Amino acid sequence: MSVLKTPMKTMRGNLLLTQTGDVWGFYRIQTTSIPKQNEKETDAYKRNWKQFFEELTAYKDFHLMMYPQEFRLDERLTDLKQDIAMDSDDMAGYYLQETANLLEQRLGKLTKSDFILAVRLKMEHIKVDAELKDNIFSAFSTVTDTIVNLLGWEQDVSVSFFQQFDQAEEELANLVAMVGGVRLTEEEIIYVNRYNFLRGIDHDVVEQLDDASPEGITNTLIDPTIPSCLKLNGEGNEGYISFLVVDEFHHNMAGSELFYEAQSLPFSVEVDIKAQAESKSKTKMNVNLKKQQLRESAREQNRVGDEIDASVSTSDYLVRHLQDEIKKDDVNVFNWVAVLIVDGKTKKECLQRAKVVKRHMKSAGITCRIPVADQLTLFYQFLPGKSLDITNRNWLQKTTQDGLAENFFGVYADVGSKVGFFIGWIDRFEKHKDLASAIGSSRDPIFFHPFLANQQVKGSKTRSPHVLITGDTGNGKSFLAKLLFIYISMMDVKSLYIDPKKELRKWIRKVMLSPEVKRDYPLFVEHLKKFHFITLDAEDASNWGALDPIVFLPSMQAREMIETIFSQVYSFKGKDDIHTAFLKAVTEVLERKEQGEQVGSKHVVDILCKHDETAIKKAGEFLSEVTNDSIMKLCVHDGSQDALSLEQRISVVEIENLDLPEVTDSVESYTNAQMKSSAVMYALGKYCELFGQNKEERTAEFIDEAWMLTSNATGRKVEKQMRRVGRSYKNALFFISQSTKDALREEESGNFGVAFAFDEPTERDDVLKWMNMEATDENVDMLEEMYQGQCLFKDYYGRTAKMSVECLFDEWAGAFETVEDTAVAQAEEKYL
Template structure:
């Protein structure tokens, strides 16, 4: 590679000028989240990149970079702090700090992958002033030492030099826009160059961007004297890096997906590919030579009586295929070298990671090597602005544009929010022994903010803040719902949790009275004490009428809801006279309410029992009996008790003695008690709709066992109205149910901005469709293999990923458990 030089001389905007007079343009490629198992989407993405590379072929030199940028979790959580409620500041501060501590303890340095594309502009297409160019190049005389430092800019290069490239760069920017490319700012370009000298070293990204100058980019000592690694020393830190070279790929590159595969490693990995287009003439000459060599090899084997070796036959087929391909005008051969860079605080740690890269990439079908003596050469070869040196052919790959596209550049598995609370880990659809193994193998944390969907965030595919959480019983949906609820209670949000099973109080109390929790987590216990529990128990007369529609609903809605509640226990079909009398009675009672009388739904029934028509009186007598001494007393009363009115910031509403049917039960099979319980749920759903209609404040409602509401047409109507609230109000509905069927109705497909789908054996194809995944056998098997606590998440950007739910805090988890392990269950796990 000749004398080692740092190529960069100066830069302006996204343009970089090298010591040899080349001008490169650099772009950030907005990463795309694609579930790897969505084959059609994957193929479409690669096809798009192939088309882009065909356009870039004319530029000859291309540089692909994926580097692990600092995640800056502290800064993200500081931004999130703006949404914290005043009465929860102390607790929120503590748990935000704990989030940083625990994740850094787990992962070490938190990073996210950034994707940069560099392209060398063609000088012959630009009318550069000859005298100006000569003057600029005459300035360049500095040579970089192998163990230190750059001389920096000998002299300022005028802006007029770069202006001559703006039109050509604009044309290139339009090409790169095909794959989501955005110009780097000069500040960003300085950092990208600086990063090559800070790999694995502690540094503050903002500080480096704010204070770095082109002259300071190489302010790092590089010691190459130790085999297989480089030792870096900066003012702040020191560490080791190692370049792992891709030596052999798949014959046709299909499915290699280098960039995606490397991201699944449990530590940060950088990837650097330098590519150079080969001329058609040279390609044809090389192909013809290779074809002749293969024929001679086959001929020699046949002459001695051997059959043609399989590898020779395969190579001959590939060469013939390549000959046909390069006859096309837009197909070119590209030479490229790919390296994966790892770091470590010690040489041993660094080399262990290098070995792990080799093992992992081998399982993906690629053979990698760790060069012993060429680490420094590879360091300089990877620097921005450095052309691929074809004299060093040891690790050279030769493919057409579609072969390069197979590397799956700028694809990740991101899901969730950039700013939000930690809720779990991305699982890249790998096989694991259990949930704990899936969590430990991931370094992709998922953060979620519940109130961004309707904030018109750039890139968002929805304006709905509502969340759907579905899945079969026991898979973990209640655990996730309670985790989200507890995070939201720390926000400046008025929140309501409907808990028909009365689970939450039991486990929160258990956490509050636990001596270790009280001692070690006083802020958590004090926060739990602010939760306002309301138990709607029909056996307590003080609760009667708490959900009476006439007491808490506006007139028109009250009439509709009374009719819906009564229709659960009485059929008006074929009884028009009775139905008419019933509606008139509701109107009369509501008018009395408007005049200030103390009335309720009981007075509607009394009006029927006093009606002149025998059939109406008979119906009234029946309804009086049905509603007496039952759970329906919560909805049918005389107005003497206050209706449900929540003015607390955090409320949990429980309903005691509800007989809820299973989600799979048909309405025809409902018992009388189940029908009455359904009526109460509908009234409660209507209350929740009103709860969210407060424009002055943000509200969140968690509707557990929500499938009860959608069991029939009238219930679905209430649910639909509840979801509509979120469109014009700052209201988020968390709909927790066992089925996705309601969400799959076409007219309602846009009502849930975020969805979490746990496995539901009877609905796997529907679940996959709803979650923007292909309903293939492979994906159906993936759902079947998910562990308790794993689900698919679809975020408001339309991205889908498989996730492992985790609560970082043991004291929280103790309040979420829905099943208490028995002694025998614990013993079961003890034996091999």
Template structure:
């Protein structure tokens, strides 16, 4: 291949152009590249860079290289990941073989920065305007660590945050960290920050919590009706029961309209009216729903309409639900227990509440971190709710962090490309799906890349569409202490020492 390379130097004066040219020549010389000024041939070179001009002219300027050698210049190839500004997230992990996290960080000079709120601001070169972020992967690979890492950085920004915590572990772990006297003495600002977090625990055993997620109380019109219908159909099978379904829809419409007129109404009024129906089938359905709700976690949803609603005016809001019985992500929905079905049922109004939190104001930035989001996709109409949560990010300054175990929970065949940045931890059972989701070829090299990712490593696709292996690195020891979900025993520590 014949090719010509030239640097164009400009400046406001001839003297400054000359000075800059000298600096360029010196810099290239340090890299053993011979560069000269084309004094006599400058005009000829200028015209040679016009499109379609042949390279046949004075041979001193023309380089000859094989195709293989030319490709080794790696034009258009970059190791850069993340954004040019933002918070430090870690390093680009360059090793192909298996390496532990600290080794990957120590062996890489490529720093990864990340700023959450720049995706939908029309940045040149960005491959998407979607502000939403997906975090997927197997339990125990570092997903929860990354979620809390992002939460801490969001607390520094001018934004209101709502994070759902179905496992009820954030408050316990954070408070445990700041209870350490050394942490309180050495890191007073960290302690102050953690204490500013607002924790809301929805406990069905406390009467004042009854109805906190009642859709008739915090939604209106068709949203209230659709959500309420989805909740009831999650716990009561209406297939082949057209008379029951018809009466349910009529009752929902009437109760919602009465609520709109100022009357105190809630989901329990729907159940009570079904119990009073003249139709025996409808009456039996109402009695069954009443028994299902009584003394269960569903009391958070079914109420008499007297609850005023959640007040989440704080900067960082952690929403916990006491008494959830979560199934495993791999469990067959056909074999869920009644308790597990009730827990899944709560995901429907919880998703709508998060949507309302994100659409409070078009001027105020908000972020929603929906953890264990696979539960939402398993619920009736869950994928429709996910789409609805994402849509508010386009018209409002809202960002959704969708945290789940499988990439199949994130996008369906008819709904793709709605996440601007993606973090994917390894999951043995779906490595091919992960590669497809991250726009990587399904070749042996990439499969080995996933296979060799140890804890703390993930694939990361940034807002510019670049994908690489990220070694997550937290600089602050007090943060790492707060992020711990498992304390190491002496036996585990001894095992690590022997391995080294």
């Protein structure tokens, strides 16, 4: 029963000493997030691991582990509270706790995949002190563990023995660094060992780490009497676990991606691989023997007149290919065994999950078995520090290093931030029948913090806090924008939402007037009362001049913006005299402002109307008529009223009666009303730029229908300046538009640190390029098949994932509606 013995003796730092005198180094592999559909990126990752396994061959034994690390959601949300505004503390505290409750209610204990690599050090290159070595190994081989402890050998091992391995471990650590490996701490290595005895048992990870000690690792009672699973009793609780063994892969292992496939299940699954390098001489002998057996089989089938089996032909091809491969110096065969481990609170739940794993893996081309009587043996065989026993040939795989690399170790679908607000779920590019099933099948929540990009967070690939949200009308971009705005409104941030469609007030008012919401969610209603709504309605005289450049802009910027505004309704092209007179009038009015006079853009028009030259006078009269009694009154007034306030913490600026052209319309086709609306949008954009220029406070601006700003060169200049503000100030711009074309301009592509791209049928190749995805037919089809509420998300680490947006709170979702269901639409769904 030596196989059922715990291999661990003791440990120091990231090294573990086994009962047989082997020393193993333990390393955490930092996860890599790769869109599985990016074939070039996927292939490059596998090549890197193939090269690493070639370097690792000299170490002979290693162990790949993927286990579910506790997400520590409560701790993360507590850290997030540091960014909450004082006047939103109660409301934010409630909803952050609700986030934790709802996610744990849906998923149980939240986990994320943690990847551990254990490698047996090369003992033959280590000069261990002879006397110390003799004493220790003599103790191991002649006395029981209890006597070793009584004699004090544990202490001798910890302080003296491990020092002999410092140089060898340093070399191994440098090698592991090529795949992003970092040393485990001693507390972590104790927990990784202890976890094997805690699977399926509720326990506190922080408590386990605080109380970490080698003596307590195996403090669990294991009951092996139940077929196909084990019952564990410990920590005052019990749980069940079941090992599934991988029996068969694809012939060439291509695309197997075992570790990644296991993560796509709706519950946590562990994957372990124990591997051992085989000597070249043994491999050549085995290959020759196998080749001879295949030839004899073929001859026998020919002799009796049968056709040669396809399996014989395939095996013969693979053997010949392997013969060619092992002639290369860096190619070796590895023997390895892979297991998947599931747990459950009951035997029934555990075995049901095992069957689900088996079916899922079969659909991926991987055959698994659920051993009935070998569960306890597998438990001990896969404990850390136990070398692979190749005398037991059951379930043994034989591949070269590239076969091992195909398992996709270290890849995890991860996007967003570690500390942030919940915004949705990762969709691992699977096919679903609707958005609800896509959400229901995901175990990968996405969190997002809007102000981390310019904080120089380790690993971040951008310093820009700006966010791009693009996509065709009706796909969900406004819903996402409003969700982010509500979250930011809880933060210690001054926020502004530009709402040209006047949607937000309508739905927020509807929610606030709901008796059920007022009764059940008073904190939310009180928070919504903090929203300061400003409706820029030209029919209301109190709004006239609210966006007058003369009033709210410095002189230099005002000059440029006035010309932009008037250029929308009057062409100065070929009219040099009129243009010159106009510019002189602007200069005069700005000088009068500097002298303390109350003036506005209307005075520029008045000067032109009084000009001696008839042509200039007529131009002034035309501009007077165009700007009088129209939406242009918002920008052209006499300076008698204040411009928009920059003091409110949460502001929503609406524009009434704005006639916005379609994104596909050419500027030449704009109507007069649309030209005037464009002028107002430019002035509003300039106001937003000024809004974010206070270095003493964090600011966020949401600009809906933002493509209006970039429909010509002047608007693009305003928008570009707004983005530059965020780099040196604490300002984040949320640019909500139907097109990615402006973002794709090469000289500006780095200005958006984060992007959410909903489907836009006419720009799918551009969308994929912008989102770091390959423009393959498969990816184009993936965009086409996305449901309303799904998008691609590229975070500030440069990672991209397909996501399903979700708001966890019904009372919030009611405030984000952009389309109201009709009775007929509801009836349509009734008959599905």
